[in-house]
Amino acid sequence: MSGSKLVPYVQAAPLAIIMFTMVGIPLITVLVISFWDSDGISLYPMFRWENYTEILSRGLVYDLFLKTFIYAAITLVLTILIGFTCSYFLVFHVKNLKWQIALLLLCTVPFWTSNIIRMVSWIPFLGREGLFNSTLIQMGLIDAPLDFLLYSDFAVILTYVHLFALFMLVPIFNSMAKINPNLIEAAQDAGAGSWMILRDIIIPLSRTGIALGSIFVLTLVMGDFFVVRVMSGGQSASVVSAMKNNIDQLYYPQASAMAIMLIAVVLLIVAAILRVVDIRSELAK
């Protein structure tokens, strides 16, 4: 009898051990290092708040956080609009289950390919001599190529939406697909119009998906350094890309301190979302 009680521990042990050594301890390490000192060559273990006070005293960090939030907010709004609209189409307009799954898979396939390549693939489209500009010039709509398309905030956000829309689409689709069609028929019988059904039934019942998707998109955008570096042409920076610069210069403690602040902010946001929607219990349905 006591043997069967041990079973789940044995079964969960490999995952627990790996997660503990590869996530738990490293995060603690980052926390510890954030109090150390460094001169760009070596690290000096000690306990001091300077890394934090220094970062907070510089105005730059607020700009970085602001910029990161703006990227995240715009991307979030766009991906929710896209994810919701596409899910709505798939769930309520594509009635055939086989087609539904096929179309969803069509959207999901790029997820399993390289993000770097998907990002790079915008370059020949958006560049000064890219497909978009040359087409517009040929059509006579513009005289000179549009510069803001590539190596700009526009390019950064476009890439984010391109890369992360799936993370919103799939969870929203999942929660929307669980809506009982009878509910909508009942609302129609009660005289509700399309808008009312959307507002009072579909959106509230999709909120787990929206919340889960938002967590994914927010954390992906806030954790990115590569897209913002390449697609802004080095002109913009986010918290993590600034951190990456610190790391490249071996200022690990400073990078760690910034990282800890970012993690704190991210976890606060995630906790706030989880407070509104109990994702774990909803996932179990």
Next chain:
Amino acid sequence: MSASNAKRGVSFYLLAAFFTLFVVFLYGPMLIIFVLSFQGETGGLTFPMRGTSLHWFSDLFSSSRYGDLAGGFRRSTGLGLMSMTITAVCCLFAGLAFRSRFWGSGTLFYLCIVSLVVPGILLGLGISQFFQILGFRLQWWLSGLGAHLSWTLPFGLLIMFAVLNRYDNAWDEAARDAGATPRQILGWVTVPILFPGLIAVALFGFTLSYDELPRSILTVGGKNTLPIEISNMTTNVTTPALYAIGTVTSFVSFAVIALAFGLIAFIQKRRARA
């Protein structure tokens, strides 16, 4: 609402158009670089095509300008396969464990969520510093693998939860009632029934690892993975060779996806056969 099949209202066509645009948005740019990777020898990074050739593909493997692509590919494939196996096995058992509440299950679940949520580069920093403090050398097959697992395992676990949602625990009991030992139950009942789901977990394990960049950068030590090599190329390669490597690595991904889906479809079909 024009949800009925009988009449498709304006909204259906508007939404269908939106959806089509989204699919074009997803695939269009990729198709452009697939085409451009066959650019002629004198061609550049954008249209027009100056002839078609396989020049840039052969350039990838013959030129030393692009770093150690072959080595990166080998290491990425190796990491992908290791991550795939470990993810499938760990997540299968952990998923089974999570069917009952056990001490620490909440903590473990939140550790997994935290791992998904924290910026990858930072976890990479933590892992590399942890290894260095212990005096271990960073190796792609050890610290690199660990970094990849911190990404693939939580994903795999979430998918495993979804897969196990449709698993009836009475199947285990029915097998036990027939006298099966725990090992027989696992081998003859649990794993075969869950197999299509396990393929999905494995697919995630491989592709997430194969394309992983931020967690790898600081953890692989001296030997780079393919995404790191490619990310280096984005800043210093200005020829269609960049697109050629994109085509190659995407082709590998598509092949893996097709293999996984083919396998799932084959199993489902065999089960449904009359």
Next chain:
Amino acid sequence: MTDTSKIDIRGVTKNYGDVRAVNEVDLVIEGGSYCCMIGPSGCGKTTLLRMIAGHETPSAGQILIGAEDMAHARTGNRGTALMFQNYALFPHLSLTDNVAFSLKVKGQPTAERREKAREMLDRVQLLHLADRVPSELSGGQQQRVALARALITNPRVLLLDEPLSALDEFLRLRMRVELKRLQNELGITFVHVTHTQPEAIALADQVVVMDHGTVEQAASPREIYDRPFSPYIARFMGGQNVLEARVTALNGEVGEATGANGVVYDVHDTAGLEMEQTIRLSIRRDKIAMKSADRPDRNAASGTVMNTEYQGTFVKVSLRTETGEEFIVYQDDAEFFANPSHVGETVNAHWDGALNHLLRGQNTSSGNPLEE
């Protein structure tokens, strides 16, 4: 066969944390009998069944099957076979391999065990579907496969967990007959958990009524139905009115008890009763005469007709008595329609006092967990 398939449950308790699902149950199920365990959901009947099957271990007590203590016998090795509520057929195996599964566990060669499985499938008339997978079958067919899978081990005891609950009414009645026939044929013990009273009464040699983890009464269906032990059983099994009264006379051959409305009831079984004690009596709803002209003051009830329901062979007439309680009469349909009662009318009913049955048990719960 009968001795080896006798089940003896002694002082069995099962705790889940602080919750006591089964509470010191003593029960003997004779070998070769058909036993139905019945009770509201959460009464512990399924837990008890699963302990017999070995899927749960008792927290205390002993379970013996054919005089062997099962404490250390592994599931699948104790001569029991369990048929699951939703059948739990393996979705990835053909019917043949589903049925042959336990033989595979025993290490029989493929050809041999498939042959036996096909014989068993033939027995439940499903041989023509032997190569299908469960998802291609109807509910009734799946049920028969589950039965075949359970029986192929030649169990001494077949345990059935709500085997008919997933079927529609028509199939349920047909399978009920089939289960009974099968049990007669095999001569092994069947233990069948159900929450449907007619099912238990129709099938069982022994009905075990449970409530809150204890066995309230274990007896033949006739005994349970006709002579319920407690108000709970009378209400749960149905067909009875329960009357509350105070003992007012004990000196004669027949005692007397008086209800709140002043009506006097005969009490025949007075052993151990004391004056002024509150007792409860049951009287069968189909033994009551309606429409006496005067209001009788002995073994009678009167009240306002609240509802009449035609049931085919009888009419169910619901009265509300002066004390506000429900009193139900099953009146012969010819008799009813010769002189129908109408809703709102006040009527008098009376019966033969010899039919009053003293409910010795104190359990007065309604048997409906929602009402508690």
